[in-house]
Structures are given as structure tokens and as C-alpha cells.
Amino acid sequence: LPFPVAPSPRPPLSPPAPVRRPRPRARTHLERTMLRRAPRLSAALRALSTQANSAPAVYVQKFGGTSLGTPEKLEKVQGIISTWHNKPARVIAVVSAMSSYTKSEGTTSRLLAAADAAVNRGRFGPIIDKIEDTHLAIVYSMLKDHQVKEMAREHVNGELTHLKRFLESLTVIRELSGRSMDMIIGTGERLSAGVIAAVLQQHGVPGEYVNLSNVFDAIDASAPDFTELAKERISEKVQPILDEDKVPVVTGFIGHVNSGILEGIGRGYSDLTSGLVATACRADALQVWKESDGIFTGNPTKLEKAHLVHHVTPREAAELTYFGNEVLHPSTMESTIEENVPVHILNTFKPESKGTIVEPRSSHPSRGVVAISSKKGITLLNISSNKKLGSTNFLNNVFARAAKHGIKVDLISTSLVNLSFTLHETVTQKQIQEFVADLKDIGSVTVRKERAIISAIGEGMRSVRGLAGKMFTCLGTEGINIEMITQGANEINMSVVIDMHEQQKALEAVHKTFIEDAEDATQTA
Numbered sequence: 001l002p003f004p005v006a007p008s009p010r011p012p013l014s015p016p017a018p019v020r021r022p023r024p025r026a027r028t029h030l031e032r033t034m035l036r037r038a039p040r041l042s043a044a045l046r047a048l049s050t051q052a053n054s055a056p057a058v059y060v061q062k063f064g065g066t067s068l069g070t071p072e073k074l075e076k077v078q079g080i081i082s083t084w085h086n087k088p089a090r091v092i093a094v095v096s097a098m099s100s101y102t103k104s105e106g107t108t109s110r111l112l113a114a115a116d117a118a119v120n121r122g123r124f125g126p127i128i129d130k131i132e133d134t135h136l137a138i139v140y141s142m143l144k145d146h147q148v149k150e151m152a153r154e155h156v157n158g159e160l161t162h163l164k165r166f167l168e169s170l171t172v173i174r175e176l177s178g179r180s181m182d183m184i185i186g187t188g189e190r191l192s193a194g195v196i197a198a199v200l201q202q203h204g205v206p207g208e209y210v211n212l213s214n215v216f217d218a219i220d221a222s223a224p225d226f227t228e229l230a231k232e233r234i235s236e237k238v239q240p241i242l243d244e245d246k247v248p249v250v251t252g253f254i255g256h257v258n259s260g261i262l263e264g265i266g267r268g269y270s271d272l273t274s275g276l277v278a279t280a281c282r283a284d285a286l287q288v289w290k291e292s293d294g295i296f297t298g299n300p301t302k303l304e305k306a307h308l309v310h311h312v313t314p315r316e317a318a319e320l321t322y323f324g325n326e327v328l329h330p331s332t333m334e335s336t337i338e339e340n341v342p343v344h345i346l347n348t349f350k351p352e353s354k355g356t357i358v359e360p361r362s363s364h365p366s367r368g369v370v371a372i373s374s375k376k377g378i379t380l381l382n383i384s385s386n387k388k389l390g391s392t393n394f395l396n397n398v399f400a401r402a403a404k405h406g407i408k409v410d411l412i413s414t415s416l417v418n419l420s421f422t423l424h425e426t427v428t429q430k431q432i433q434e435f436v437a438d439l440k441d442i443g444s445v446t447v448r449k450e451r452a453i454i455s456a457i458g459e460g461m462r463s464v465r466g467l468a469g470k471m472f473t474c475l476g477t478e479g480i481n482i483e484m485i486t487q488g489a490n491e492i493n494m495s496v497v498i499d500m501h502e503q504q505k506a507l508e509a510v511h512k513t514f515i516e517d518a519e520d521a522t523q524t525a
Helices: 029-053 071-085 107-119 125-142 146-173 178-202 226-243 269-280 314-322 330-338 391-404 429-438 459-463 467-477 500-524
Strands: 058-063 090-095 207-210 247-251 285-290 343-347 356-358 371-385 409-414 418-423 443-457 484-487 493-499
Touching (some): 058 071, 071 090, 107 125, 125 178, 226 330, 247 269, 269 285, 314 443, 330 343, 391 418
Parallel strands (some): 207 247, 285 343
Antiparallel strands (some): 371 418, 409 418
16 A cells, blocks of 8 residues: 555454455656655755754944054954954955045045046145055055065055056046046055955955956946845855855945946945845845944034943934934945844944944834934025915925935925925035025025034834923023924934034033933933
8 A cells, every 4th residue: 555554443343345446556767766865855955954054144244444544453353354254154344445543534535635636637646655555554564474465565556556547547638527436436445355355364364355346337326226236246246255165355335326426325335335245145244343332322422421322223223324323324224124134333443342233123112212413514495485386386396496406305394385494415505506596486595504403313202292392492491593393204303403503502402301311210210
């Protein structure tokens, strides 16, 4: 029989009638082969399952420029990468252009200055010499192996020689397109990644330089398919190296973006790259290593009692990032949270610190306000309708013209015949003037410069009553006038616009009311 038959519980009283059973069908050659190989296939599947369950975790580690610019700083970075690589874990390092101490002295800022000098037929040579000195100081002080040192030195000289030739051509053309700027800007990340890969090799870590500069010939960073296309291209470059148990050292620059990467994405483009790499390689976490411990309840350089927040939700992190907290690029959150990749913000110089974790799908509805953030140098526009258009047409006309002039808006407050909004800090004075001139036929426009935005942010704000009243009270007590207030329907962000010169006083008042006093009340309860 093709299967066993259980015996009857008691013998029958008489022999059963004979039963005619159909003759079993002969097994095919394929069936006989599969049965013969079944034990081996099962063993192989069990082995694959065990291997998958025990595979090392994958971590993408993003290092900012100010964590990389000196031999002492880079020693810390290689120590972090080595420690995680030896856990064991698979590590991918995404690096920015090096900055010795401040962004103004960093490679990217110097490259921008060199480009400007070339277009205006100035002397860009001394600027390139400073960039060379920064990188060769690391090569000669940290690399003892002759072969590794020569490889790194040739990499630096090759990149800078190519850059000088390109800058010399700009002195003739005297025009700087987005593509030309991207070619210049990307030099910083290429220099950084090549040198850091060599430093890792010197310390016995199999680092391998990965250049993402040619991932895109040209792409629109705002296109719907940008993220998926970027992940596909990045995976093709990085995953094979990772599968060889090497440490890919990846450029934070990902190729030419339409209108230029600085305009299309912004100075935080390497943060975005790290998020794309993390999702492309299905990382267990993205670690963003910076000079800060993580996200604080306020700017610790301005608020004495600001303290670290160990956990924030994705929406809180996104709001904080957009409204003044420069820990992450806003697009980084979008790419990682969609793929459920946790983001850990850690301190390069205090690796033992717990930092801040942005955990996908987490929520803390009972916390109220989590942090206070601010942005200064804001321009506030107030547009009053001349009533020639209905309210819908009035709003439609304003936003259509804003789009025409490339105006980016932060906050909006509107009524039937009045519209107020703040302009993003990237909007130029020329754009503002042209936009205001274009609005004269539909209403009167008031422009107020030197304003600041103060934001109270927390996903649990919706469960706390009287927040707007508290905001008015605490600022009114300090004699600070609120020129505009907004709170979205999601009740995660309440922002006010004030005079920029009262920013510090406002920050202290709002932080005390919503953070310090709230924590004191909780401890007392």
C-alpha cells in the first residue's frame, strides 16, 4: 500500500469480503529522482535556513565631514568600523567630504570657492593646495605600508589633477552649469572615500573604495521613481562587494542631479545617500555618526537645560529635521522609514553613548511635546486680496505664481482674503522680488525679513489640551509678539513666527514651559 493502514481494534467475526483495489500507477522518472534526492534536498534546505538565520547583521554607517578631517578624528572612525566589522557584522561606510574643524573650512566649501574663482578668472590653485594638504596629511601620518600609501597618494593626486584641468577650462568658458558644479563637488567625496578605504586596509579591515559618482548621468531627485531607481543602481554597485565580506567605503555623492545636487537635494545629500544605501542593501540599521550625541530637547549650545532624547518617532524626527534640527536630511527619513530601517544617531567621539533611535512604526502618544526647534533668517510674506477673485481663485493664483518663481514655502496661514506664509531659507532675494512684483495685480503684499520660526514638536501633542494658549502665554509674558501661528491637523507641530532678534529669549521661554515644567510636573506626580 502507498501508506500504512491502522489495524482494526478487534478481529472481525468473519473474514471480510475481498476488496478489489486498483493497481498502483507506476512512478515517473522525475518522481523516482525526487524521492531518491529528497533526503539530500531537505538537508540542503535546513542548512540554508540555518545559514540565513545566523548571517551577520548589515549596518550602514554614515560619517559626516567633521568626523573625518584630521588623523586624530579618522583614527576614531576606523576604530568604530573595525569594532562593528569584528562583531562580526557586515558594514558599509558612507562618507562625506572631509572637514578639518568646521564646514567653512571643509572640502566642499573649498571646492565651491575654487569653482567661483575659476569662473571669475581668479586664483584657484592655493585653494586646491589646501585640499591636497588635508588629505595627504592623513596619507603620510596614518599609512605605514608602502603599497597602501602609494595607492592612496596616487588616488589623491589623480583626482586633484583632473579637477585642476576642469577648473582651467572654466576660466575660458566662464559659466558654471549644474552638471559642472556636480563634477567639482563630487571630488570631495571621491577623495574622502579613497583615503578612508586605504586607512581601513592599513588596519587589517578589507575596505574597498566604491565610487557612486557615475550611478546617474542625470536624474530628477523629485521624480516618483527616483528612490527605486537609486536603490537598484546602488545595489548593483555595493552588494557584490558586501557579499565578499569586504567593507564598501561609498561616496556620499551619487552622480549628477538635474539643476545640480546642491539645488536639487541640498548640502545634506550624503545623508540621503546613506539612507538609499541602507534600503538598497536591506540593512538592519542605519547609523549616522556625528559630533552630536543625537537629538536633544532643544539646541544644547543655546539651552543650558536641553537634554538628549533617546527615542523619537519617524514623524517627530522628520518635523525636527525640517524645522531646524540639522541632525538628518529630511529625505533620509523618507527612504529609511518606508523600508522599516531603524536610524541610530550616534557620536563619533563618544561611541559608548546610547544616542537617539528613530524606530519605524513606533509611537509615544502620552509624551506631549518632545523637543523645541528653531530656524532663523526667515522671510514672512503677507498677501491681502483685492477681492477681484474669489477665495479659491485667489489661493490658486498665489500658489501657481509661487511655483512659477520656484518659491519654497515652510508655513502657511490663510483666511478668506488673506494669506501669510514663510519662505524657505534657500529662496533668493531675486526670487522674492520677482514673486512680489508678479502678485501686485491680485493684492497688496507685505514683506517682513529677519524673522524666526519656533516650533514645539511631539506626536503626543494631540492629547494635551491648551497648548496654543500656553504658547501665547509664555511668549506674551516675555513681551514677545507672535506674528503668525500654525498647527496642522495631525497636531504634531505647533509653530510661531517672531522677530529674529527675540529668538533666544523665545527659545528659553518655550523650552521651560513645554519641556522643563512638564518634566517637573511628571516627577512630582
